[in-house]
Amino acid sequence: MRYFLMPLCLVLVCLAGCSEEKPPASPASRASRTVSVPVRPVGRSEVVECRSFPAQVESEQSVVLASKLSGTVEAVMAREGDRLAAGAPILRIDDKDLISQERGLIADREQVVREKQGLAARAGLARTTMDRMSRLLVQRAVSQEDFDRAKAEFDAASRQIDALTAKEQAVTAKLGELAALRAYTRITAPFDGILARRYVDQGAFVAAGAQLALIDAASGGFEITAQVDESLLADLRLGQTIIAAVPSLAAAPFAVTVSAIVGRVDPQNRTFKLKCALPATVPEAVGPPRAGMFGRVFVPARTVNKLLVPTNCLALRGDLPTAFTVDATGTLHLRLVKTGGTFLAVAFGGATYLTDSEAFDPAGRERFVEVLSGLNDGEKLACDTGATLRDGDSLAGAPK
Numbered sequence: 001m002r003y004f005l006m007p008l009c010l011v012l013v014c015l016a017g018c019s020e021e022k023p024p025a026s027p028a029s030r031a032s033r034t035v036s037v038p039v040r041p042v043g044r045s046e047v048v049e050c051r052s053f054p055a056q057v058e059s060e061q062s063v064v065l066a067s068k069l070s071g072t073v074e075a076v077m078a079r080e081g082d083r084l085a086a087g088a089p090i091l092r093i094d095d096k097d098l099i100s101q102e103r104g105l106i107a108d109r110e111q112v113v114r115e116k117q118g119l120a121a122r123a124g125l126a127r128t129t130m131d132r133m134s135r136l137l138v139q140r141a142v143s144q145e146d147f148d149r150a151k152a153e154f155d156a157a158s159r160q161i162d163a164l165t166a167k168e169q170a171v172t173a174k175l176g177e178l179a180a181l182r183a184y185t186r187i188t189a190p191f192d193g194i195l196a197r198r199y200v201d202q203g204a205f206v207a208a209g210a211q212l213a214l215i216d217a218a219s220g221g222f223e224i225t226a227q228v229d230e231s232l233l234a235d236l237r238l239g240q241t242i243i244a245a246v247p248s249l250a251a252a253p254f255a256v257t258v259s260a261i262v263g264r265v266d267p268q269n270r271t272f273k274l275k276c277a278l279p280a281t282v283p284e285a286v287g288p289p290r291a292g293m294f295g296r297v298f299v300p301a302r303t304v305n306k307l308l309v310p311t312n313c314l315a316l317r318g319d320l321p322t323a324f325t326v327d328a329t330g331t332l333h334l335r336l337v338k339t340g341g342t343f344l345a346v347a348f349g350g351a352t353y354l355t356d357s358e359a360f361d362p363a364g365r366e367r368f369v370e371v372l373s374g375l376n377d378g379e380k381l382a383c384d385t386g387a388t389l390r391d392g393d394s395l396a397g398a399p400k
Helices: 002-018 096-138 145-185 230-235
Strands: 039-042 044-059 063-065 071-074 089-093 186-188 195-199 211-217 224-227 240-246 254-266 271-279 293-311 315-317 320-326 331-335 336-350 351-355 367-373 381-382
Touching: 039 145, 044 211, 044 240, 071 367, 089 211, 145 186, 224 230, 224 293, 230 254, 230 271, 230 293, 240 336, 271 293, 293 336, 293 351
Parallel strands: 044 351
Antiparallel strands: 039 381, 044 224, 044 293, 063 211, 071 089, 089 186, 195 211, 224 271, 240 254, 240 293, 254 271, 293 367, 315 320, 320 331, 320 381, 336 351, 336 367
């Protein structure tokens, strides 16, 4: 029993020694560090909050050509993307039925003309007979009945001539209608433009009213259009300058002018249509605008006072956003902050516009976070997301 208790006591002593905790190191025992990071002052400022809406670029003059009659597409003379002069052919619809009808009407008109010529001869003879009977009636050489018969024959021939004349006019009008319809079988460009889209190919059957082609004016201007929430209708006016972005046209946002406000609200999505004219020259554009390009418009919603901090001035410790303030001696102090939304800021006309949209490339553009609490107006922050900062660090070059 004595030999058994001695090892047990040794084990308990060892366990008691391992369970002792080391006292935490005091701040004075840490090595003092000097760091070199950028410092930025923070302050509250008035900014314009914007709401962003998807939009697209449209040509100011754009026409959809439709078919006036049914038929088969017989030939296609232009491809999508071609530049077309006014009157240039695009496609042709089969007009064999119209040609057949036209030939039949021409034959009918020729027959009417011949019948009319025969009746004219009969009417001339009837008139001569009636005049003779009139003279003989005065001399009492013929009876009144003979005169009346001659007159009736002349009147009947005259009415038949009038009927044939009306029929000839109807046939002529029908030929004019067919000629107009035949013109609609040749689809041509109404003005100088670009064939943006062709909806049918050779051999396709099209019904009357079917869309055939879309043409955008070559020399016209462009607009950016969007469906905007009805709550902003009262805040917009014609000629107002707002901000737009078209990523494939220019990396940076640019100013546009409100050119039209369609005040009728769509009851399904509670939005109205907004049109803005693109400037003749878009800053930093990589090419000319094209109809159909995706973009966004940023409509001012309200002017507010916010304390905004660049995102690189904050860091997450776990799930908590933190910042390092710099005091007058250049010492860094850790702060826990409460943040709001994240924004992109654009300066135009002396005002700062905020939007939460990433419609334009954010790679070279600074993003900002709204700080709700934890920082005061006028404080300085150490801003460098690549550095590992600690509370108590000293800023290089700061006065001691």
